Amino acid sequence: LRNPKEWAGPVEMSALALLYQRDFILFTEPGKSPQSMTSNGYEKVIMLCSTGGNHYDCIFPKSFQQNSAVCQSIIYELLYNKVFKFDDDTIVDSVEILREQTARARRESMCSD
Numbered sequence: 001l002r003n004p005k006e007w008a009g010p011v012e013m014s015a016l017a018l019l020y021q022r023d024f025i026l027f028t029e030p031g032k033s034p035q036s037m038t039s040n041g042y043e044k045v046i047m048l049c050s051t052g053g054n055h056y057d058c059i060f061p062k063s064f065q066q067n068s069a070v071c072q073s074i075i076y077e078l079l080y081n082k083v084f085k086f087d088d089d090t091i092v093d094s095v096e097i098l099r100e101q102t103a104r105a106r107r108e109s110m111c112s113d
Helices: 010-020 062-083 088-112
Strands: 023-027 045-050 056-058
Touching (some): 010 045, 062 088
Parallel strands (some): 023 045
Antiparallel strands (some): 045 056
C-alpha cells in the first residue's frame, strides 16, 4: 500500500478492516446504492468512492466538513492576530477584497459561457 504503483483490492480491504476495526463501504456510481466491501459488524465505517480503475477516494460526511471549517477559522484567526499581528480592520478589508474578486471572477465566467 505504500507503493503508489500498487493498489488495494477486496483482500487488502478485508485485512485493513480487521486491523482498524472498521468496515468498508464502496460507492461506485452516483445514484446507486453503495456496496459493503466488508461485513464484520463494526460500528464505524470507512466510506470510499471508486473513481475508475483501481483508485479510491475517501468520502467524508458533511458534519466533518462543517467541523473542519470551524477549526480552520480558529487557526486562521490565531495566525492572523497572534503570529502575523494583523489588526482586525486589516483582516476585514482583506476578506472583503477576496470576496469582491471571487464575485467578479464568477460573473466573468458566467458571461464567457
